[in-house]
Amino acid sequence: MKRIAFYGSSLLSSYWNGAATYYRGIVRALDALGWDVTFHEPDVWDRAAHRDIDPPDWARVRVWEGSLEGLAAEVTRAADADVVIVASGIGYEDERVIDGAFSAARPDAVRVFWDVDAPATLAMLRTDADHPLHRWLERIDMVLTYGGGDAVVRAYRTLGARECVPIYNALDADIHHPAPTEEKFFSDLSFLANRLPDREARVAEFFLRPAALRPQARFLLGGSGWDQGALPDNVTALGHVGTRDHNAFNCSPRMVLNVARDSMAETGFSPATRVFEAAGAGACLVTDAWEGVETFLTPGREVLVARDGQDVADLISDPTVDAASIGAAALARVRAEHLYTHRAREVDALFARAAAETAA
Template sequence: MKIAFYGSSLLSSYWNGAATYYRGILKALAAHGYEITFYEPDAFDRQQHRDIDPPEWARSVVYPASEEGLRAVLAEAGQADIVVKANGVGVYDRELLEGVLAQSRPHALRLYWDVDAAATLDEMRADASHPVLRALPDLDMVLTYGGGPPVVEAYEGFGAARCIPVYNALDPDTHHPVPRDERFAADLGLLANRLPDREARIEEFFLRPAGQLPGSRFLLGGNGWHDKSMPSNVDPIGHVGTGAHNAFNCTPRAVLNVARDSMAEIGFSPATRVFEAAGAAACLITDAWEGIELFLKPDEEVLVARDGQDLADHLQGLTEEQARRIGEAARERVLREHTYTLRGEQVHRIFQQHRERAREVA
């Protein structure tokens, strides 16, 4: 079966935190025999910051971020058995969604894959003409990369035929333990682009503890922090490509995950960083959000901080031996329960079930 996937970028993680999620899911689906084409616009300098070459398990199409480029790639939607529009492409999002619905074959499976469902739902509540809300009657299903029961109930309440979370996970071929890299030596490391709906939480969970612990080194990777005022013991190092993520996770005593506002509020939304860090056997500290125990066990496989003071307390009391033990336990858990191989099997079953129901209706 052929999949046409319209997303932000498969080739670059630059201002694109969903890249490793797309790679993990689609690589796993390719192992089930799907022929995948990923369409991404040449936008936001992503093609100048590629992390990977076009993979063997997917055809990569990079199109000009123009109306002509848009028309060219939408014309190919009619060749696919499964057509996917992901959110957050960044250019022509409305036109892409309307176009894939118009251009896809009548019996193709048409779905919306939401990698920021809580934010999308907030937008839909505020705007009765939101393009996703208007498209729901013509979509066969919505898949999300998080959100749990609250997101499922909200999407189906808006009229989605089905809404199914497909959570982030680990590709152990990509994220795994590596030797230390002294470039990333620190007491606490954080990978996070500067975004308006996460900045206040990073101030609380990262910058405030840094100010309380002047003798500790805090390492901040990600775009957009160059003009942010921060304590002198915080080292902002800019974009860190996915090829260096293992070393970034393996070297500091602990690494931090900070959820975006909407994801923290709704819960059940582990970021890709959670599984990448666990796969590298890093000691992960995460801000508190509902549902964490479904993925990692607090105090044994992850440390949970309710606020900046909690984080500072964790860091002050954390020995190298405790950090190693927590990281190893987390890696064992995600290898057992949270790999992209398992997520690919889940999505493959979803697609098969849809085909079976469609045959019954026919």
């Protein structure tokens, strides 16, 4: 069996870890293709206390102590794998994990840097000439990214990467699907995202401004870090919403909002995990405008696109919007074209080609 050592933030917890469902979808689909995946995650940021899932049967999970000693011991396990993946945003001494895992990998192993926040990583690399990734880009086999399109590919190639391929978010239809509605999630518009500095301004425009413009409408805000006291009276902050509740959260409101972070919106071609999770639940999705949205969903038929907060407010109050039909069309589209099985086949082919080139 083909073995992967995958070093990332967390497979078991989505707490302050937006990449969790992305990792789960990719790893589960790779397992179905015959890969034996061991996911190595540090015990940091209180994630272990907020697990969403138990260790699954489609991956081995090793939770290592968040210390230099724990890190040093864990990276040596990369030597057992045919493919060694180090993701960005691990959350503990990322630079040491990059150096340690890639150094421990066998000479014939495929080495991959998987960037789940390419705009942030690229910005860091431009300002930090001593970052170890500079030394590794020309030596490892490829960079895979959470998204970013041609702009990110060009940037990584300019920095020396042999190959850079975006592997976009997708849907795991066994996990995210239509579900019964729940009264606690009823609203006119719901939004789920942790509070982050480069998301603040766009959330204010696309979520809080519509709430102020439509005081009679009900708005729900899920995610960590939001202060109820600073929100309009018609906005309810739910706090962290575990993945077990995501389907009901997406199915219960009339519309579900997606707001890209500043860096993602500027780069384009980086649909968030939430886009596919909401569409996979049959939700009527409203998204802020970003380059490439039509690559994944057809505006006006499978998704509603808003240029600003006024557009969002107008959509909420427009009686001609058939939210159920838009949600059904989005569900059909993502199940046909944007499943994690589609993404995993692409990854599998990339690994096979890289292994053949190494052997040659």
